[in-house]
Amino acid sequence: MFAVLRVARKSLSKLVLALSFVALAACDQIAVPSAGGPKINTNAPVPVALLVPYESAQGGDAAVAKSLENAARLAIADLDGVQIDLRVYATGGQAERANAAATRAVNEGAKIILGPLYGGSAKLAGIAAATKGVNVLSFSNNPAIAGGNVFILGPTFDNTASRLVSYAASKGKRNVMIVSGQSAAEAAGAAAIKGAIARSGANLVAEQSVELSQQGVVNAIRPIANTAKSTGADAIFFTSGNDGAMPLFAQMLPENGIKSPNPQFIGLQRLNVPSSALSVPGLQGSWFALPDQKLATTFANRYSAAYGAQPHALAGLAYDGIAAIGALVQSGSSDALTAQALTRNSGFVGVNGVFRLRSDGTNQRGLSVATIQNNQVIEIDPAPRAFGGAGF
Numbered sequence: 387m388f389a390v391l392r393v394a395r396k397s398l399s400k401l402v403l404a405l406s407f408v409a410l411a412a413c414d415q416i417a418v419p420s421a422g423g424p425k426i427n428t429n430a431p432v433p434v435a436l437l438v439p440y441e442s443a444q445g446g447d448a449a450v451a452k453s454l455e456n457a458a459r460l461a462i463a464d465l466d467g468v469q470i471d472l473r474v475y476a477t478g479g480q481a482e483r484a485n486a487a488a489t490r491a492v493n494e495g496a497k498i499i500l501g502p503l504y505g506g507s508a509k510l511a512g513i514a515a516a517t518k519g520v521n522v523l524s525f526s527n528n529p530a531i532a533g534g535n536v537f538i539l540g541p542t543f544d545n546t547a548s549r550l551v552s553y554a555a556s557k558g559k560r561n562v563m564i565v566s567g568q569s570a571a572e573a574a575g576a577a578a579i580k581g582a583i584a585r586s587g588a589n590l591v592a593e594q595s596v597e598l599s600q601q602g603v604v605n606a607i608r609p610i611a612n613t614a615k616s617t618g619a620d621a622i623f624f625t626s627g628n629d630g631a632m633p634l635f636a637q638m639l640p641e642n643g644i645k646s647p648n649p650q651f652i653g654l655q656r657l658n659v660p661s662s663a664l665s666v667p668g669l670q671g672s673w674f675a676l677p678d679q680k681l682a683t684t685f686a687n688r689y690s691a692a693y694g695a696q697p698h699a700l701a702g703l704a705y706d707g708i709a710a711i712g713a714l715v716q717s718g719s720s721d722a723l724t725a726q727a728l729t730r731n732s733g734f735v736g737v738n739g740v741f742r743l744r745s746d747g748t749n750q751r752g753l754s755v756a757t758i759q760n761n762q763v764i765e766i767d768p769a770p771r772a773f774g775g776a777g778f
Contacts (some may be wrong), residue, residue, distance in 0.1 A: 423724030442479030532747025636668030706736030
């Protein structure tokens with residue numbers, strides 16, 4: 387038990403990164419005009435700027451940048467009859483440099499920007515790109531920076547929460563309790579769950595906010611258990627992941643009579659990460675959302691064959707961005723990269739499944755629902771392959 391507690395305590399400081407895997411940066415909310423989009427010549431290579439954190443002092447940024455670039459180039463090679471002139475710009479992982487890179491990119495003729503990675507960088511890049519009416523497809527998952535000419539490709543809390551709450555309600559798990567940590571990221575996750583509950587017709591029966599420390603989590607176990615019992619909660623939705631407070635919840639709640647599936651444990655984060663989590667007894671039977679695993683596995687295998695390494699977890703976003711751009715350019719329209727075209731209702735097919743961009747700059751992605759049984763991930767509701775059907 388104490389070994390688990392020590393690991394959890396060490397990793398609690400990483401909660402924001404875990405919940406918001408692009409390390410969302412705070413930024414001023416500067417109004418950016420909505421961009422229609424520049425005219426393009428579909429008979430010539432379309433200039434696309436890729437803004438990635440090369441030259442960053444942040445550990446790991448260079449590897450992420452390389453994986454994003456590799457995935458973008460793999461996507462370009464897969465395009466049929468579409469030519470993309472990919473131009474790579476280093477941001478250093480800094481908002482000011484992203485702004486300068488975007489300015490340079492549009493001045494050099496870029497018709498759309500793919501990236502940058504961080505939320506604050508995306509916002510400033512969007513401001514620079516707006517001067518030329520150019521749209522930005524950022525790798526961020528922060529809805530606060532979306533809008534105007536900035537679209538986010540990263541999966542959002544709202545999307546994940548909507549998928550899971552809707553599925554839970556369809557299975558009769560309508561009385562939901564939310565357990566969240568006291569951090570900005572987990573508060574945002576809890577807000578997304580509450581919104582999903584309201585839209586689905588389920589019931590929010592209780593909320594428990596937990597101090598994100600070892601002792602804080604331990605102290606919260608009994609109150610959580612008592613509240614779950616007294617309110618008749620048939621589902622508990624956790625915003626923490628396995629590199630945060632979830633290992634303690636999974637261990638100690640069953641010791642206090644609260645064990646999935648009665649009530650059903652549901653994770654806003656992927657509860658199968660890391661792989662060692664699959665053997666945690668308290669996570670057996672829990673639910674969480676995943677991208678389309680068949681498509682994701684195919685992409686990982688192709689990437690590995692091409693580059694001799696596994697792709698970074700974010701690499702698929704770069705592939706998706708190029709796939710969307712290619713699909714639109716293939717239409718042959720000079721207006722292929724306008725905001726109206728980017729937000730087409732039918733969406734696109736990427737390496738993680740179907741997705742579409744919304745007029746408010748956010749996105750919607752097709753996700754599957756999975757559980758852990760006998761130390762293995764089992765898909766219990768497949769990801770939709772088109773919009774308008776089950777799963778949305």
